[in-house]
Amino acid sequence: MDILGDTSGIRGTQLKELKDLTSLRTARPELIHYDLLMGICNLTSLWNKEIALYINRSGMVSAVAVGQHAAVKLPPLPARQTGRLRCIHTHPSGNPQLSPMDLSALSSAGLESMSSIGVRNGQVTGVEIAFSGDSGYPILALSPEELMNFSYDTAVQDYRLRPPSPVLKVSEREKAFLVALEEEEPGLELLTELSELAHSSGVEVVGQILQPKRYGSPVSYLGKGKLQELTQHLQNSGANVLICDDELLPVQLRTLEQATGIKVLDRTTLILDIFAQRAKSREGKLQVELAQLKHLLPRLTGQGLSLSRLGGGVGTRGPGESKLEMDKRRVRKKINLLEDELGEIRKTRTTQRRQREKSGIPLIALVGYTNAGKTTFLQKAMEQTRSKGESVKGEDKLFATLDPIVRGIRLDRKTEILLSDTVGFIQKLPHQLLHAFLATLEEVQNADILVHVLDASHPRALERADTVHNILGQLECSHKPRITLLNKIDKIDHPSDLSRLAQELSHPIPVSLIENNSLTPVWNKVLELL
Template sequence: MDILGDIAGIRGTQLKDLKELTLLRTERPGLIHFDLLEGICKLTSQWNKEIALYINRSGIVIAVAVGQHATVKLPPLPARQAGRLRCIHTHPSGNEHLSSMDLSALSSTGLESMSSLGVKNGQITGVEIAFPGDSGHEILNLTPKEFRSFSYDTSVNDFRSRPASPVLKISDQEKAFLVALEDEDPGYELLSELAELALTAGVEVVGKLLQPKRFGSPVSYLGKGKLQELTQHLQDSGANVLICDDELLPVQQRTLEQATGIKVLDRTTLILDIFALRAKSREGKLQVELAQLKHLLPRLSGQGINLSRLGGGVGTRGPGESKLEMDKRRVRKKINLLEAELIEIRKVRTTQRRQREKSGIPLIALVGYTNAGKTTLLQKAMEQTRSKGEAIQGEDKLFATLDPIVRGIKLNQTTHILLSDTVGFIQKLPHQLLHAFLATLEEVQNADILIHVLDASHPRALERADTVHGILGQLECSNKPRITLLNKTDKISHPSDLNRLAQELSHPIPMSLTQDSTLEPVWNKVLELLSVDKDETN
């Protein structure tokens, strides 16, 4: 029997010792022969590598593999044997707990059980055994003393015969580990924003890892040493999703998935997922799906991508097409259909906009970082001016507003304006979204005045303002008249911070939208800028 996996650097005599150990047959009702157990624990500590064994119901080792410090690639299993095999592997970190990768392998391979042995200095520190159950994985955790008297056969029969009442049921909530390449910006600030995005998507964050950008890799995103460190962190944290703070190249995503054995998302995919949760209108949903498909297209590998929602079946395959070519053709066809439907919707919106322009009513667009208070401003403006239209409810979460919202506001007896709420901006906003959410962004491009709502209490408020200005530059809106509403001033502890912001930004108006009673300062500045614009036009 060959020893598979990562055996580079291991002496031939040690490999021979491992082969001899695997000839030992485990007698029932034990999980593993104790001499075999003792031997793989010693080798695990000597090599600082995981060792995995497949043992059948007759107690015979049928396959063995060696892996990295925190991962081992399991050999392929004959489908007929899977349900009669147990997998036992070592963790050289001393942590006996099964990782999300271990439990995922148990589910996908149909094994009888999956066991992990914590190993430190050649001795087991504990044992964890998982059995597949109807209501989730059922797990036993044993001390070394308990393991010596443990009856594997009794446990197998017990879990098969009784109704499911798990010793431990694994949570269905996804647990994410975050990674980023650190440049000039403080990396943990980037990971703080990524963590907020993950929480918005309903994912629990269980760990973070940084690497200087100069040590990153065009193939694996992280360098080789950092990737090994990551796999150990993933095992210890129980993470089942890896989220990277940049848009990954297709090859980087595939390499990370192969190295970690768990789902890998990049920042763009995460933001698109949040947008999919937030989109309410038909147009918004179409825009999100279009952006998702354009992001997916270069990442299709021909395997593992579920395209069931895209149609297909008999008659969809072209002459001589591979599965990958067919998938790509179906995605392109769906993209074309979505773009055509959005063009029709935008024609209607263009007609509506032209009617507004003919009326001569000025359009004021609210822009700013996500969750800065734009929707709260629109809500408060409607309440104070008793404007008609569906009430708007601001929410303390990212990307609460995706669809364009326009409301008529009466500033005084002679001046009416249209106030438009827009999608929030964010660092590294995916370029697909700038194009996909053209309808919302057209309100910015056609506005007479921009009101930039800024969370002045944020420790990096000025950098966030620069992010907004950069995106406005991409939209060719840098030269539009702009008011800066310095929001959340009630949370600022040092007045000097507010003074610094006011000196750096155009037409600053300090305010707390949740506390201040009037928007008069904002409307006075709007009227002033409209008057200047009218004078220049004349």
Template sequence: MEKFGKKAILLGVESTYNKDSFDSLDELETLCKTLEIEVVDKVIQRRVKPDSVTYVGSGKLHKIKDYCLANSIDLIVIDDEITPIQLRNIEEITGLKVVDRTQIILEIFSKHASTHEGKLQVEMAKLIYDLPRLRGKGLELSNPGGGIGTRGPGETILELDRRRIKDRISQLKKELEKIRKNRHTVRKSRLESGYYIFSVVGYTNAGKSTLLSALSKEEDIIISDKMFSTLNPTVRRIKLPDGRFVLLSDTVGFIRKLPHTLVEAFHSTLEEILYSDVIIILVDVSDTNYKKKLSASFSVLEEIKANDKPYFIVFNKIDLVPEDYLDMIRYEYPNSVFISAKSKLGFEVLYKKIREYIDIFDIRKRIHIKAEQLSVILKYADFIEWNVVEYLNDGYILDIKGPENIVEKISKQLKDDKQMF
């Protein structure tokens, strides 16, 4: 990508606290490919912790500079979020453009943001990231007046830029708060509808959109093998084999070292998970690093305070791994579900697991209903199960089972206090 450079070298640190540097660099390479950046090489330096001034030390940077010049590399990508001081020093020593992992992720988000809300969220995340990294000569503005966007004498260009960014962040927060309130209204309506909500979450590229498309039998969901192809929440109504319906939602994918600025900016989007009844954690079982990515998913859920929600794990892409390998994972995760969203394998087990939660949440009630009131039951047929227990001269005794709010709505509409248990 022209904005960053065409050919890059990736640079990471394997420290006492980070033993996953090789995996992390492989993932960073995939992120770079999403932006069409060619990765020429990956370099890892082992040290107790990253150098606070140059990340890897000036000696190492001089070697990297020589290597980059010899191989026509015009970009260094750091596998961590670096400080403004580190950024400046690395650029000064190497003479090359330097970006960090956070910038790469932000750029991918910017590329894939398609809705007004998504664009606002990405813009805010980028501004929050950029604010402490502003650099300039700090020349005083020559205009002593108090015109639009200025504060008169004494304010430097750098100070003006900072003020403008802070003002824009404040404006974006207000706009996003309005959208959040509208989303809250939609969520409230969804919660009151009577449908149980299952949020599909997981590491980016685990197959969430493919699963949603397969279960809902809709083809308008964006499916891509690129990271973060889905940023905006997608909600679909799913019909189970027994006739009951649930809502399935898909939101932005998780990733290791997910920038906090993105978590903050996408808070209203990630809130979708908080309003769900059950979380389905989707895992790419064909990925050798699935355990680490599963751990990263749990970390994000904890960060957004959704770690106390009921959940179950679904291992996807079982058609890509041997059966004996799956048997080992089944032994380790006995209550999990194993599927292939692409080949639609294992869906009957997934439906059964969803059904288990429906049965946990549902309440039962026995009611007396007159014959002319049967239309009330039929009105809520998508949400409940019912059967006739007894035929009476003036109607029926029914057993109904469903979400508590729907069962109570039915009772209220029947206006019959004669309830039998």
């Protein structure tokens, strides 16, 4: 029997020892032959590497593989053995707990059970066994003493029919581990924003890791050493989703999934998932679906096992898994249909815009970084001018507003304006989002004046302002008159910071919307520019 996996640096005599051990036959009803167990535990500690093996119903070892310290790539399943094999692997860290990667492998490979054996100094510290059941993954924890008298056959019959214990059941809320490559920008700032995005999508963040961009890889995103460190963190943290801060190439997505065994998302997919949750109108839903399909199209061949077995969760809303099974021809056909529908919406908007232009009412568009306070500004504007129309309410989270909102505001007896709230901007805004939301962003393109709402209290407020200016440039709106609303001044500790911002930006007006400051200076500047 060939020993698969990473055998580099291992002596030939030690490999022969492992090969001889695999000839031992496990008698029923044991989980594993005692000498085989002690042998792989000894080699695990000696090599500081995981060892995985398959045992069939006859008690014979069907395949064996050696991995790294915190991960092992399972060997291919022997023919006609699906559902009839138990997989047993060691954890050199001494922690016997099954990781999400282990449970993912149990599901995707169609195994009878998955066992993890904690090993320290060649001795068993504990065992966890997960069984493939109809209602989840029932898990049994055993001490070294309990393992000696354990009846595997009885447990298979008992636990496969037993619903998962509420304590041992895999958490329904997804747990994410964040990864970013830092360049000149402080890496922790990147991870802070990525963490906010993850929380907005309903995911719990359980860990994060950074690597200088110069050490990254075009194939695996992270370098080899950092990838090994990541697998250790994933196992210890219990994460079942890996989120990367950049848009991944198909080969990077596939490599990371194979290396970690869990679902891998990039920044674009995460933002699209948030948009899928926030979209309420038909137009918004069409735009999100179009952006998701355009992002998916070049990655149809790059989706690994960890996505094909999903039943839901972050990154799978919107088109969902049925779209993953489409071939490229069907996806392109769907994209064309969505573009036609959005084209009709754009025609309707063009008609509405012409009617507005005939009325002579100027359009003021709110732009800015997500969660800067645009919707709150619209809310305060309606309250202070006592304008009619359905009230709006801002929320302290990223991309709280997705569908465009337009309200009529009367500034004085002679002047009425239309105030439009638009989707927020963000760094590394996916280009397919920019194009998909063109129907919405036309409100910006056709505005007479732009009100740029900026969170002046943010430590990187100028960089965020530059991000907004760059996106406005892509929309060919850089030439439009622009007022800068320096919001959240109540959170600024040093007045010099506010002065520095005011010097860098056009028509700055400091205000605190949460303290309900008067918006009269804003209206005066609007009237002046009009």
